[in-house]
Amino acid sequence: xxxxxELRLRSQLSRLRSLPLLRGAKLxxxxxxxxxxxxxxxxxxxxxxxxxxxxxxxxxxxxxTLDYVERLLDDWFxxxxxxxxxxxxxxxxxxxxxRGRTVVLVGNQKGRDVKERTRRNFGxxxxxxxxxxxxxxxxxxxxxxxxxxxVDIPGAYPGxxxxxxxxxxxxxxxxALMARLHVPVVTCxxxxxxSGGAIATALADRVLMQENAIYTVISPEGCAAILWRDxxxxxxxxxxxxxxxxxxxxxxxxxxxxxxxxxxxxxDHEAAAQLLGDALQESLELLDGVPGDELRRHRRVxxxxxxAVPATR
Amino acid sequence: MSxxxxxxxxxxxxxxxxxxxxxxxxxxxxxxxxDDELALHLNVCPHCGHHFPVHxxxxxxxxxxxxxxxxxxxxxRSDDPLGFFDLRPYAERLAEAELATGLGEAMVIGRxxxxxxxxxxxxxxxxxxxxxxxRVVGEKFARACxxxxxxxxxxxxxTTTGGARMQEGILSLMQMPKTVCxxxxxxxxxxxxxxxxxxxxxAGVLASFASLGDVLVAEPGALLSFxxxxxxxxxTREKLPDDFGLAESNYRxxxxxxxxxxxxxxxxxxRLLRLFADGR
Numbered sequence: 289x290x291x292x293x294e295l296r297l298r299s300q301l302s303r304l305r306s307l308p309l310l311r312g313a314k315l316x317x318x319x320x321x322x323x324x325x326x327x328x329x330x331x332x333x334x335x336x337x338x339x340x341x342x343x344x345x346x347x348x349x350x351x352x353t354l355d356y357v358e359r360l361l362d363d364w365f366x367x368x369x370x371x372x373x374x375x376x377x378x379x380x381x382x383x384x385x386x387r388g389r390t391v392v393l394v395g396n397q398k399g400r401d402v403k404e405r406t407r408r409n410f411g412x413x414x415x416x417x418x419x420x421x422x423x424x425x426x427x428x429x430x431x432x433x434x435x436x437x438x439v440d441i442p443g444a445y446p447g448x449x450x451x452x453x454x455x456x457x458x459x460x461x462x463x464a465l466m467a468r469l470h471v472p473v474v475t476c477x478x479x480x481x482x483s484g485g486a487i488a489t490a491l492a493d494r495v496l497m498q499e500n501a502i503y504t505v506i507s508p509e510g511c512a513a514i515l516w517r518d519x520x521x522x523x524x525x526x527x528x529x530x531x532x533x534x535x536x537x538x539x540x541x542x543x544x545x546x547x548x549x550x551x552x553x554x555x556d557h558e559a560a561a562q563l564l565g566d567a568l569q570e571s572l573e574l575l576d577g578v579p580g581d582e583l584r585r586h587r588r589v590x591x592x593x594x595x596a597v598p599a600t601r
Numbered sequence: 602m603s604x605x606x607x608x609x610x611x612x613x614x615x616x617x618x619x620x621x622x623x624x625x626x627x628x629x630x631x632x633x634x635x636d637d638e639l640a641l642h643l644n645v646c647p648h649c650g651h652h653f654p655v656h657x658x659x660x661x662x663x664x665x666x667x668x669x670x671x672x673x674x675x676x677x678r679s680d681d682p683l684g685f686f687d688l689r690p691y692a693e694r695l696a697e698a699e700l701a702t703g704l705g706e707a708m709v710i711g712r713x714x715x716x717x718x719x720x721x722x723x724x725x726x727x728x729x730x731x732x733x734x735x736r737v738v739g740e741k742f743a744r745a746c747x748x749x750x751x752x753x754x755x756x757x758x759x760t761t762t763g764g765a766r767m768q769e770g771i772l773s774l775m776q777m778p779k780t781v782c783x784x785x786x787x788x789x790x791x792x793x794x795x796x797x798x799x800x801x802x803x804a805g806v807l808a809s810f811a812s813l814g815d816v817l818v819a820e821p822g823a824l825l826s827f828x829x830x831x832x833x834x835x836x837t838r839e840k841l842p843d844d845f846g847l848a849e850s851n852y853r854x855x856x857x858x859x860x861x862x863x864x865x866x867x868x869x870x871x872r873l874l875r876l877f878a879d880g881r
Binding site (some may be wrong): 468 | 687786835841
């Protein structure tokens, strides 16, 4: 998809963009220069390329949260249950050592085979899953551990019990908790970033996306079913709402794109983990030393200003 | 029920307009009303108690003291950040919604008073593209929170919405964390959010600011679910309970504080406003 030059420029740009927020410096001249270069390099991803992202984001061999945990975290200790009324296998949470420091990690988890897919509900969490994530976030806050979240969820689960257990409120409260944290929070969308289920764990200081991940307000099929009245028009829907990483970066929704090895992360889990680890570390280093109150304030400003509203007509 | 005598006579039911029942015909008991009759009863069926939808402006008139409401940010309009085109261009849908509702967007915000208690209001309009939340709705809600914090008054929100607006893509999803952050800022400033959930309040709005009120008040029969019954039924093939996702079911499962019939809504909100004001 995106060329090497483009990726380099984009990451430079996003790094510069995040600087004034954190350090109070002004770099607008440099920003403009880079943006112009980028504009020349980028040609809009075509509709086919966008659909390819959708397919790759859902690729059955794509590394899932625990594949990255295994390769990036030492001494992983998984936390189970919301300590209230259940344990949700669709969302994992735990403690581990990431490149020398203790972190808390939460992530959506899909299954590899039929049995595991069923057990993990195809990665779609119940309210109990968000409850577990919130428990892990509180633990991070209490002990001052940075929070990493990996997002890979087709969408919130459309089920009777999920509603009866208060799915809407759970997603709202998970976000509210993230907006209150005083610790650094870094999110990466590693596959499907689907709707409310994704945003429940994505209110972060730095939001990254893997090159072939998608981030959507509704699944392409859901959008097609509603607007085209035909779920089969998913390709058209995807082309219309542009869920690919390049567009998300352009819209200011994410801060950087994490490159994937070769034709996609599914071809080489080791290399994909290495690249993801480097990106997470770089983001954590950017946030190092920033006081908790300031982190929280900037996090809220970040979301307050995404997609600023057009001037009055 | 069975002992009731069927008195159905010709013309009891208004003739359906283009196959759909007339908006003034009660979907529950079939009674039909003139506009002024419905307005007199706050759009509640006097026969069976069914709550008809209420437009944003009427809702504000029902809730606030006469002449107290001053609208804010009414000049904000959505543009088309993605150049979105489904069966029709988004820009065309926006223009049509504005013509149909007389509103610039799916939310009206401003300051007002309810039984002399000053407050900030954020009221949604379902008639504007299904009350969907795009960037302007998110921005208006955030401004309502800021207004409430600046003036040191509670915010009363009334939601009726299908969720995030698909036509603004991922930017609509970003309105969820945006409104959540706005509520958290309001809370840090010592503010109060009273969230009134009207029919329907679903998806991205239910899963963001609407669920974060200090007090959650629902209207009878309102659908309050993240996913609607049709999609749940299609996906899971489960038999749904009759009251799936309704306010009554949410109340039973402990997700809302009270179900308040519309005639009692204004005095109830006023009572809450007094309680919060007296505690300061």
